[in-house]
Amino acid sequence: MIKENFEPIIGLEIHVELKTKSKMFCGCNADWFGKVPNTLCCPVCLALPGTLPFPNRIAVEWCVMLGLALNCDIPVFSKFDRKNYFYPDLPKGYQISQYDKPFAINGSLETNTNQPINKLTNQQIRKKIRIRRVHMEEDTGKLLHATIDGAKCTLIDFNRSGMPLVEIVTEPDIRSSEEARIFLKKLHQIIRYIGISDADMEKGSMRLEPNISVRKFSRNKNQSPNKLKLPNYKVEVKNINSFNFAKKAIDFELDRHISILEKGEVPAQETRGWDEKKGITYTQRTKEEAHDYRYFPEPDIPPIRWTKPQISKLKAQICELPDKKIKRFIKDYKISEYDATILTDELETADYYENSIKYQVSSKKYKGITPKIIANWIINKKTDITKVTPEKLVNLISQKQQIVQMDDKELEAIIQKVLKANPKAVADFKSGKQQALMFLVGQVMREAKGKAEAEETKRFLSKMLN
Amino acid sequence: MDLYKLTITQASKGLKEKKFSSKELTKSVLARIKSIDKLVKAYVTVDEENALHKANKADKLLMKKRADNPLVGIPFALKDNICTTDIRTTASSNVLKDYLPIFNGTVAKKLKEKNIVLLGKTNMDAWAHGSSTEASDFFTTRNPWNLGRLPGGSSGGSAASIMSDMTIGSIGTETAGSIRQPSAWCGAVGLKPTYGRVSRYGIVAMGSSLDSPGPITKTVEDAAIVLNAIAGFDPYDATSSPKKVENYTKDIGKKIKGMKIGIADMYIESSQKNIQEKIYQAIEVFKKLGAKVKNVNLVDPQYAISVYTILQRAEVSANLARFDGIRYGYGRDKFGEEAKRRIMLGTYALSTGYYDALYLKAQQIRTMIVEDFEKVFKKVDVIIGPTAPCTALPLGSSKTSPMFGEVQDILAEPSTISGLPGISIPCGFSDGLPAGLQVIGPQFSEKKIIQVAHAFEQETNYFKEKPKL
Amino acid sequence: MTNDITIEKVKYIAKLANLYISDEEAKTLSKDLSDTLDFINKIKLLNTKGLKPTSNVTGLENVFREDKVSSSLTQEQALSGVSNHYKGYFKVKAVLEE
The missing domain is CATH 1.10.8 (Helicase, Ruva Protein; domain 3)
Structure with missing residues (x-):
């Protein structure tokens, strides 16, 4: 339970692998899951010297469609950039991604909340989570940690390398783990509706990374909650593969942050992993890494410029x-x-x-x-x-239904039988106990072996009892 | 007859007329390599067996009159940054010393489909970083006109091999000057096509927004024939142009009377006196041919050096990131000094706090230079000027400054930054060393610059001079 | 003109660039980088206000390939460039994690 004077600030980053036929920048089969390692690779996705990316039209269009489905603006001009960092699963030494000109920006997604139904309007209270951006990038290879001949080593399978990946980033508008869960379910549903991804969490085709921090709650009602200053730290949790785990990981983090904040300290800004067996998060990379992605426009891919008719056409494709x-x-x-x-x-x-x-x-x-x-x-x-x-x-x-159409007489006969067999219930009803009626309805329906209809039975019973 | 001395045009004619076979031609060139490459050191790898095998194959086609193009059976040398499945591709670097690609670069593929005879791969500055071939991780190639001099670079091996008759045709690559400058220093014809006219796929990337492969040949007509074979859209290169490929030999021999030729004083003055002299002589030749020579103003090429350095280093730092020794080649500890310097500067220029002042600014000035050329090409058809500021320098010259290459390529940088085509042709000799004249045109004007270069070549006959080896 | 190249900076950049640089090299590199920077810093004098950056001179836009599958390499081909592989995987020293 969150203590009153603390407020959770949660943003989400979601990666979704698209289910195109071929990879993002080459013609390799995109159906990589469960395949023999390094059998769905080509010079391009292995980043052999001299190879160049050639973008997949469908992947780009699907990214834009998702942006539209999330009520985003689609900027007329867009481009790819190189994001530079070194890791053995990243064959080029840079990831082709989008930096300052993503395909979609400034969207929102309205979700139901877990708050009780508003009694005045008789409606569920809804909440709008703002979407900062939706952009296109490529996936990395998969690492496997092993011990071979007594030596620890890392094995790499590049089958997943170069898979089209869409990243959705929300604003930090989420205020509870349950809100996060509801949002993610809704997003998942939309992605599956447009049919651009299986969004299968177990296969990793949808990956969740909550950004979590906690701030002292302000009760100033005149101030828009989104304009309040954000905490000066943020913790990112990785390796989450279910909505429930996302909720649990967030709750775990919130508790951890609050206990640190209560001591007057500030939680460390870091990336943590989620251990689903122990139900805890843990510090992932303690090795201090230089983080400076040195983004610059990808010279191998001409930029993208949309016309209004092109966007309308994509919009029309959304169900x-x-x-x-x-x-x-x-x-x-x-x-x-x-x-x-x-x-x-x-x-x-x-x-x-x-x-x-x-x-x-x-x-x-x-x-x-x-x-x-x-x-x-x-x-x-x-x-x-x-x-x-x-x-x-x-x-x-x-x-x-034809069987159900038992005639009134048949039903009356059954009711008579039930009333005789249950004198106590009849007495209870007559003394004003409404529940007794429902009990009798149940008895009649059982006797009728599914041929009676509840409403009909109730109507008959009431008539006969009175 | 010494077959190795032939041009592509001559060799192609001889093969078709059955005056000799491709095998005889290939053997002649291989023998030439055997006798003089120990002096010139143009080749990283020569594959005799494969070359003779390909020559046999070509001869069969020629016999059956199935030779559908002028390159069948013609011996070729490729710069060693063009991936080939039959010969290792090293980019003259220790990292790729033993790397045998599993695919052919598009240029290599196209030429192989034309049934050329691939002799081997030529030396270069490692990763194409340089303008001397001294930055090769293996050895320095020598200038065939004077073995104590540099051939220029980075395609120094290609230029030296063609001018010492160790091949009939060759391919180089240029980021800024790497085709034109060694061609000028070795007295060859070097054609740098419009960026995007020839596919970059399978060429070890240097500056991705600048790299252009192109022919280095003995004559202008040869360059046109080779360009016909390698130009065109490539479904593996998204920056290759879908524009229809022209027949680049079509306007060869057409008079250039009335053509408007621009000269920029700033460019001529950026070269040494002995070069300037040659250029002024060349201007008179063009006037004699009936061209209208006009003065034009262009942005000081000094700025292009900075712009080029920043953009190229930045792209290099990312392009060389893939060499981690995991999937091919050796690890990053095998990078040479120059590669490290470039990676470091590029990394610096892109890092937080410097991007706007360096990279972004360079891109803005790039716009300025592009627009500058656009304006000038409204007034003139082509621009001529010196290819390089001086003739071939002595061995060791490149070690004096970390900016050696950039300064040598000052006259190629503005046009390469703008993606323009340029061709370098010999325009005379100074102290026994060739001087180069370049013709620059608007994007996709290869046909025109070839026409202009050819007219000059035929009028002056410098191409008939050969180094004595 | 001055620049801010120091030995520490050179080492930091080397780390970003995944290069091992010895102390000796760091010294030489800091001089070379510094010289180069002094040279290229000239562009700071040019007024570029209002100029759009050019990152691609082809004028091409919206270049896509259709979503069609083409053949991949065999595992043997994929691994052909290195000796360090194990049961079809590329193999490297253990990366730090957890």
């Missing part, structure tokens, strides 16, 4: 995103926000739902089946959408 879809589902299909949210969680489910409705409407045989009923089947009966086609689902519902 309807979850927030919009939820609103439309509620309005068009008269389902609850809760149901709409579940149905739109993944694009496949949302499409499946709509395809089912389309089939129901077009075939005209299934007049009794409403979108609400279909939603109910998908959500509550956990229909396996990978096995049951929308047509099959509608047929199935229709069959079940």
Whole structure:
């Protein structure tokens, strides 16, 4: 629990590996995961002398599309830069990235919060997290630490080298670990919606790096919270491969920072790793490193200049995103926000739902089946959408419904039977205990073996009891 | 007949007319290498066996009249920074001493597809850092006109090999002056194409925004023939131009009457008196040919030295970062003095606190120089001037200053910074050493500068002079 | 004109550039760098206000390749340049981590 006078300041850096067919700057197959080491490499991604990068159009367009989906501005002019540093997994000795002219800037993403629903508006309180930038870069090779013949060494596989990577950087607008988790889930959902990445955390195609610090809380309500001075330190945590771990790592860090701050000290600015087994973070590189990336414009790649029609075309390629879809589902299909949210969680489910409705409407045989009923089947009966086609689902519902159409007399008979068998519940109800009614409904439905409909049963029961 | 003395044009004709075979031609050149390369030291590697094998192959094509281009069966030398799968590629550096590439650079690939006979790879300043070939990690190449003199560089091995008849055709690379200056010092023809006209893929990178491979040959026509073979867009080089390749031999022999030729006093005055004399004589030749000579004003080339030094060192510092000994070659401890100096200065220029004052400023002045040329080329078709400030200097001269190369290349730097093409041709001799004249044109004006250079060459006949070895 | 090259600075830059420099070399380099800087610092005198930087003279923009897969090298080819490899991986001395 965060003590009242401290306020968490959290920003996120997220790396997403795109699922293009080929790598970012060469034609090597991008499907590298789980492949034999160093079999998906070419002179370019191994950085052999004389090789040059040739940018992948789709990767660049997808980066811009993600920027658009995150409500960013797309600057007309953009370019690649070289980021210079040495590490064995970086074959060129520099990473092609973007420095001062990224593809997308100044965006935002609105998320639900974990705060209780506002009683006046009856709506979930929403929060806008600002996106500083979305830029394109290339991935590095993978290092493996081993001991061979008694000597510690590092092994390198360059299959991942040169994979297209998009980096999303938020402003430090996040104020709790749960907010961070919600934001990340939402971002993950959007990335999967646009279909540019599997964003599979386990395979490392989505990587999270929270930047965490804590400041003394100010209660001055007139001041915009984003204008307050940020703490003079920041801790970056790496190696996180799930949303829950991100939440835990943030919580761990917040506690650590507060206990240091309470002693009147300031936590060290550093990069820490996350140990998922122990549930703790640890100092990652104690070796003092010279950090000066010496960015300069990549001379091997001509700059990029967008025209308005090009941007509109990319915008048009973005499918309807979850927030919009939820609103439309509620309005068009008269389902609850809760149901709409579940149905739109993944694009496949949302499409499946709509395809089912389309089939129901077009075939005209299934007049009794409403979108609400279909939603109910998908959500509550956990229909396996990978096995049951929308047509099959509608047929199935229709069959079940025909059975459910038991006539009133049949239902009355069952109710009579249940009332006789449960005199205490009947007495309770008559003495004013409303719960007794629900108990009886349950009993009737059980007796009817799924043929009775809850609302209908309740209506009949109430009538017969009175 | 000494076959090794032939130009590409002559050799190609002889091969087609079956006066001799490619094998005979190749053997003649190989014998020449054997007899004099111990003096000139132009080659890092000579591969006799491979060359004879390729000559046989070319002869078969020639026999069947399948020779579809003028380079079939022509012996060639490539600068040793152009990757070749059959011959190690060292960039004359200890780091890559034993490096055998697994792919051919685009220039090498294109020439091999034309069925040239690759003789070997020529010496250079290590990593192309220099203008003397003294900065080679292996040995210094000598000037064929005077073995006590430098051949210039960095493509010194290519220029020396062509002028000592140890090859029929050769390829060099230029970042600023590295084709033109050694050509001038050795009396060869050196053509530095527009940046982006010839692919950089597979050429050990020096200054990525400047590097241009190009021919070093015995005649202007040879240079045009070679450019025809190597120019064009490359799907492996995003900075290569998609512009259609012209036929560069097309305007050869056309009169230059009425052509507007610019001269900049500042350029001529940047060279020594003996060079200036030759240039003034050359101007008279052009006038005689009917060209209109006009004075033009250009930004002081002194500034180009600084701009070039900063941009090139910065790019070098990043380009040499990949040499860590992990995937190929030896480690960073094998870098020579000059490479270290350049990496250090480039690293400094890009580091926090200096970027704006050095790198950014240099890029802004680059804009100024680019615009300057654009303005001048509205008034004249080409600009002529000295290629280098002096004739070949004695061995050891490069060790006197860390800026030796930059100062030697002062007259190539402004045009290379702007990506312009230039060709150097001999324009006379001073104390037995050749002097070079360069013709610079707007971007993609190779056809025109070739036409102008050819007219001068044919009028003056300096190209017929050969060093006595 | 002056510059701020010192032996310490040379050593720091060498570290950034991943070069090993001996004390002796640091001395020579600091002189060479200092001379070069004095020379190139001349450009500081030029007024470049309002001038756009040029990093590419080709005038090319938006140069992309289509997203198509082409063949990669074999593992043997990929490792052909070095002797230091192990079971298909490139091998280096242990890097500092944790």
